[in-house]
Amino acid sequence: MGHSAGIWDQKSEFEVVKDWNGISQVVLRSPRGASARVSLHGGQVISWRNDRGEELLFTSSKAIFKPPKAMRGGIPICFPQFGNCGSLEQHGFARNKMWSIDNDPPPLHPSDSDGKVFVDLLLSPAEEDLKCWPHCFEFRLRVSLGMNGDLAMISRIRNIDAKPFNFSFAYHTYLSVSDISEVRIEGLETLDYLDNLCQRERFTEQGDAITFESEVDRIYLGSPNIIAVIDHEKKRTFVIKKEGLPDVVVWNPWEKKSKSMTDLGDEEYKQMLCVDGAAIERQITLKPGEEWTGRLELSVVPSSYCSDDLDHFRS
C-alpha cells in the first residue's frame, strides 16, 4: 500500500500517514514491534501484525480501496444495522463514512490506557445520514495495542438525541488463517444460532467444536465472552474476548459465493474466517443521554494451548 511520510503525534504515540486516496491512516506500534493500522475511512482496522511482522488479519488481494465502499478485510464496523435486516444499506453506514481523530475523548478506565498505544476516533452523523437514520449519536472508537501486541477495540455509542433509538452492531473481524479446513472454533458448542443461509431460522449447534467444509453464515446467540479460533497448520490460536457483545457471527463464503464476489479471489476463502463479536438478535436500545460500550480484545497464543488453558483468559 502506498503511503506518504507520516506525522508523529507525540502525545498519543501514533503516526498518521496518507493512503493513495489521500485518506489518513493511523499507525500504532507497540514497544516490542507489533503494529496496527486504522483507516479514518470507516474507522476500519486494516492491518494487525505481531512482533515478528506477521499479518494476523485477512485482506483480499482483490480488495477495492476506494471510498465509500469498505474494503474486503481487516475489521469493518457494522453499525447501526447488521446485514440486510432493516431499511439501511447492508451492515449500516459506519464502515463507509469518514471518521475523525478525537484528541480529547471522555476518559476511559486507566486499565484501557496503561501500557498501551492507542488512538481515539469519532463518528458523528452527517446530514445525509440523518435522512436515512434520523438519530443524533456520537460513536467513539478506541483502538489500542497492548505491550504484548494484543489488539483492543472499545466502542462507545452515545444517544445525544431527544428520543430513544435502537441499533445492532458487529466488529466484522476477518482473521487470517492457513487453511479454513484446518481451523476450528471453540466456545460456541451447544449454542443456538440463526442461520443466514436458511432465512435466519434458529438451530442448536450439536458438534464439539465448529469446523468448516462448506459455506457458513451464522449468528450464534448468547455466547460466552471468550472464544478461541484454533489454526492447526499455523500452530496458533486467536483468543477473542468480548464484553457487551452477546452474539458471534461466523462467516466463510466458501467457493461458490467467493466466485460471485468481485473483491475476493476465487480461492481466497481458504485463507479467511470472519468471527465477529456482535449485538444483533436483541438490538441495543439507548435512551437520550445513555451510552453503550462494546469491547473486543484479540490476542494470539501458540496452538499448544488447549481449552483448559483458555480458562486463564477467562479470569
Ligand SMILES: O=P(O)(O)OC[C@H]1O[C@@H](O)[C@H](O)[C@@H](O)[C@@H]1O
Ligand atoms: O459483502 P459484505 O457487505 O461486506 O458482507 C459480507 C458478509 O458479512 C457477513 O457477516 C454476513 O453474514 C454475510 O451474509 C455477508 O455476505
